[in-house]
Amino acid sequence: MAVTDTIRRTAAVATKDPAPDKPPNKFRQALPQYAAVSPFFILFAIFGAFPVFFSIYLSFHSWDGIGPMKWVGLEQYSYLLTDPQFWKAITNTLIIWVISTVPMLLLALVIANSLHNATRFRSFYRIAYFIPNITSVVAVTMVFGSIFSNNFGLLNAFLQSIGLDKIEWLSQPWGIKVAIASIVAWRWTGYNAIIFLAGLQAISSDIYEAAKVDGASPRQTFWRITVPLLRPVILFTAVTSTIGGLQIFTESQVLFGSSGAIGGPGDGGLTIVSYLYDNAFGSNQFGYGAAIGWALFILIVLFSIINWRLIGGNDDERLTKRAARRANARIAEQAARRQAGDAETEERKELTDAR
Amino acid sequence: MPVERIRTVVGHVVLMFGVAVSIFPFYWMLVMASNTTPDIFTYPPKLLVGSHLFENMGNVLDNIDFFGAMLITLAASVGVTVLVLFFDSLAAFAFAKYEFPGRNLLFGLLLATFMIPSQLALVPQFVTLAEFGWIGSLKALIIPGAANAFGIFWMRQYAKGAIPDELISAAKVDGAGFFRQYLTVGLPVLRPGLAFLGIFTFINVWNDYLWPLIVMTDPNRLTLQVALQQLNGVYGTDYSMVMAGALMSVIPLIGVFIIGGRHFIADIAAGAMKF
């Protein structure tokens, strides 16, 4: 429907050459451009904007998606804000986010640093570190579920073999969070390391030379030069991890979805999105599900702002800031150069790496 | 220098340990998929690859329509990828290289949509598709995702630096219209960027879970991820078979990635740098 129209329109517009001698009408002249950008806006209007507005309307109703809708005013929101499960979902999500993101980013920095210094096997490493990221969460969760299992888990077998008591990971709220956080960290550490590596490679070696001349230790160099210069890259990874972290769902659904309680024992793995899914589709509370969606939206906006404040701004050292800006420009420039078709040089470099 | 040398060796040891952690879950998946369920469920567990792999894989094929699910996943992934590449690059080309009234406003609007989490409107999206009668069909997986703000934003950043204005002017002088300029000037230059966006989109759709879980209501037409979860739900008592299914589901993408992933990784990293 909408999509095909757009295609047809785009095609029609494209074949018609604008007559050059007529007085130019700015809007008419720009028709092809409007047509070119319209598919996104049309699709967004139907599947994005309309549902967003519709969800405001829905959230004032009680509706199971099957029978008639009933107007309930702000009841869904007041239920939401007074629901202990909702607050538990928020705390869980934040805890999982922190215990996955912090170790993950630190580890990624270490790995990126080692990768940066390593000259051999670099492309092997990169592929090995990236593979977890392209592996489906469903399959990964099943494997981790059996590693953490209470009764036949590898982890417990290990604990028992060294004489310790086994831990019922998947029955304890904190154990569940550890399991979910490890899945997240396992999938994303390598990805973030690769991103950091690209950032490291964009830092000019002159800076390091200068530091060496000044007699800085490797540790000082790392914390005083590398980390500040990487700040924009760290911001990027922090923002993406935050958005991803707030939307964790698959892990708890695969681990506990068929148990009737999507959060698992004690709701230890109940995240905001799984709370949304469970209420909306598990018990067909469509109006309530719409209200939860808005809560999630507010949280994401809030955390994006906090991220920018923490890592992006709030800097007393002007020098570092300027250096960061310069590094950023360099990074962008280098990336663009590489993107623009420097693939061959890249390949040659890879070959030397491998040798 | 010995100190340097030691540092290098230590670096490789650290990296190799990381590689082992990355690879281990796959090994463990193989161990479980190649043993029998009673062997898995006992203590101490079997640590080595067993001899029941093909038997378990055969059971997967007997119990679910594995290749059917794979075909649906492939159709959705290819469908979305092709549409995204076309719509996103076309829009990005217009945004990056042309002045037109309202351009900045429209682009700002596009950026604003970034802030909206996809789950915000999950319920009304479902209701909308239900009204269209699309629930359960491939359309529900393909059409809503056929153009996205991320791709347009990314391609625009890319196109800005990569497409020289002179080429467009030259094409204009030759009497080429906008669409022809896109085809002859834009596309060839954007090709590496398209490759990145294509793989990125493909992987995302292939691995997507929440959306297909909700909209693919016909149990005989599930995506691979949902079918896998379903296998676990229905045949959970035969866990080694479930693990064989998990293994079979991750092989295709990893295979493709090992063959073609090197450039993609460089592209992903460069992509992140564009923010």
Next chain:
Amino acid sequence: MTVTRRKFLALGAGSAAVAAGLSGCGSRSSLGASDELSMWCWTGSVNDDLIAQAEKGIAGTSKKLSMTRIGGDYKTKVLTSLAGKSLVPDIIGINDDVATYFPNADQFHDLNELGADKLKGDFLEWKWKLGITPDNKMMAFPMDTGPTALFYRRDIFEKAGLPTEPADVAAAAPDWESYIEVGKKAKQAVPGSAITDNITSVFLYALAQLPQRFMTPDGKYLADGDHIRKAWDLAVRVVKEGLSANAQDGSTDANAVVTNGRLVAFVGAVWWAQLGPKNAAPKTKGLWRVTPAPGGAGNRGGSFLAITKYCKDPEAAFAFISWLESSKNQAQSFLDPVLFPSTPASYTDSRLAAPDPFFGGQQIVDVFADSAKKYPGAYFSPYDTIIGDALKAELVNIEIGSKTSDQAWRDAQHQIDRELTRAGAI
């Protein structure tokens, strides 16, 4: 990966064509081809041979059956498909929470209009009544029932010096109290032994023996009453004695404790025979026995079939379900996968008396028939799922040690109060 322009254009044109084809108007019909009746049920809820027959053709009609087994979050899938309004199956299985579907009874055909009332006399009266809505529509047709009994591992009981023969075990554990003592002995002899997979099973099976559940038919709330609290306290006791395997429902662990032998005894419904030991521990064939449960007769589960309003051919669908649930075929479903008939005529079917080698050649039907006969019956309200889920969730909190029993009880009552108020039930 390289994308040449020609390839890209060809793909673009192709996908445009695909998009054009896809955006045709959606269908409102039910799931499956026009000569098929689609059916959803969970695993272990039907006899595979009967289904295979119907998949070739439903006798007396021009339709074939197309059956799909759905696992785990079955109800979510059913409700989502009803809300999705397309590709809804013709026939769906409904569990013992059939009353929770009553508010949406208009989504289903009134089976009385299709001739169900003529068959009423063939079925257990209490079972038949459960499928009838307050305004006298017959929404769901009886499948099996779920009489309960005690399953136990004879080999482990022998090792522990406990009685081994069914009659002796029943005599040694007439009530839950003595059952706990039996469990303790088994645990002493074989460390790690458990007599329940988790805390909620004890609660639900104790509840399944009572003549009252969570509400009265006229809507009075009962779930804060003594009968519920007694079942609750019993479940807590079993856990405190260390006799639960702490393997929560639906988890892989719940299967694992059957497979690896930790679960040495279990008060379960008849269908558990298949879903539990027969599926999860085929190697324990011959080691299990069944005997009357401590605490008396009970019923948990047992399903229904309903025909959705999307159905292509309600008459054919009804012909199928009345055939599938005839006393002759229900008798066959008892043999495999151990579903207990809701048609009394089946009980005299000689096939039911066949010894079951999985249970060491025991005639298990006697135990379940006795339980079914003595079961008092209890009222299921449309809110039983809400109430039951809240109680279960808080019981789990006790088992994992994050709340005391009293605290969990208070929180459960508070949560139920909130949810019932929102649902307009109280």
